[in-house]
Amino acid sequence: xxxxxxxxxxxxxxxxxxxxxxxxxxxxxxxxxxxxxxxxxxxxxxxxxxxxxxxxxxxxxxxxxxxxxxxxxxxxxxxxxxxxxxxxxxxxxxxxxxxxxxxxxxxxx
Amino acid sequence: xxxxxxxxxxxxxxxxxxxxxxxxxxxxxxxxxxxxxxxxxxxxxxxxxxxxxxxxxxxxxxxxxxxxxxxxxxxxxxxxxxxxxxxxxxxxxxxxxxxxxxxxxxxxxxxxx
Numbered sequence: 001x002x003x004x005x006x007x008x009x010x011x012x013x014x015x016x017x018x019x020x021x022x023x024x025x026x027x028x029x030x031x032x033x034x035x036x037x038x039x040x041x042x043x044x045x046x047x048x049x050x051x052x053x054x055x056x057x058x059x060x061x062x063x064x065x066x067x068x069x070x071x072x073x074x075x076x077x078x079x080x081x082x083x084x085x086x087x088x089x090x091x092x093x094x095x096x097x098x099x100x101x102x103x104x105x106x107x108x109x
Numbered sequence: 110x111x112x113x114x115x116x117x118x119x120x121x122x123x124x125x126x127x128x129x130x131x132x133x134x135x136x137x138x139x140x141x142x143x144x145x146x147x148x149x150x151x152x153x154x155x156x157x158x159x160x161x162x163x164x165x166x167x168x169x170x171x172x173x174x175x176x177x178x179x180x181x182x183x184x185x186x187x188x189x190x191x192x193x194x195x196x197x198x199x200x201x202x203x204x205x206x207x208x209x210x211x212x213x214x215x216x217x218x219x220x221x222x
Contacts, residue, residue: 043213095206
């Protein structure tokens with residue numbers, strides 16, 4: 001099945017810094033989502049982005065399907081951005097959605 | 110507001126006991142899913158359902174059972190056969206399996222007494 005790799009596994013930044021999180025996948029995908037899991041465990045949809053670029057406030061995402069990667073950009077980080085960011089894909093031939101292991105982001109005040 | 114409700118938030122299980130986790134959605138979604146998350150890890154799929162009265166095993170179905178008698182409800186039973194049930198359980202739904210964004214409940218934390 002498809003392999004999903006996220007990098008870096010951990011990231012510690014000062015408040016106000018910018019960051020880029022990466023998601024690589026091993027085969028063509030039908031769809032890709034980015035999620036944020038807050039310290040209480042809640043998973044929040046950030047982007048549904050099988051291809052192209054989307055922006056939502058300080059966050060934006062780009063998926064280059066032909067090169068099998070997606071990037072999540074966080075600008076002017078705030079402490080509330082802390083948590084784990086997951087990338088999830090589903091491939092063309094399978095009903096399942098496969099999650100990466102996540103990037104754990106710590107924003108220091 | 111539409112959403113997914115999981116209950117309870119915290120659950121404790123004694124050895125040899127079955128417990129059932131509730132998941133209800135009012136989003137009118139056809140597909141529902143159960144995931145398990147261990148500390149510091151990603152999500153692993155337990156079971157999923159595309160329509161009422163139909164469900165399929167995910168990657169780690171052993172020791173779990175589900176039912177889908179109503180579109181809105183997809184309860185998960187953690188049986189005594191699941192030897193390591195302590196984890197965070199998340200329920201999700203989407204308009205249909207594959208190709209649609211998933212929406213998640215707030216999760217249930219299960220611990221062994």
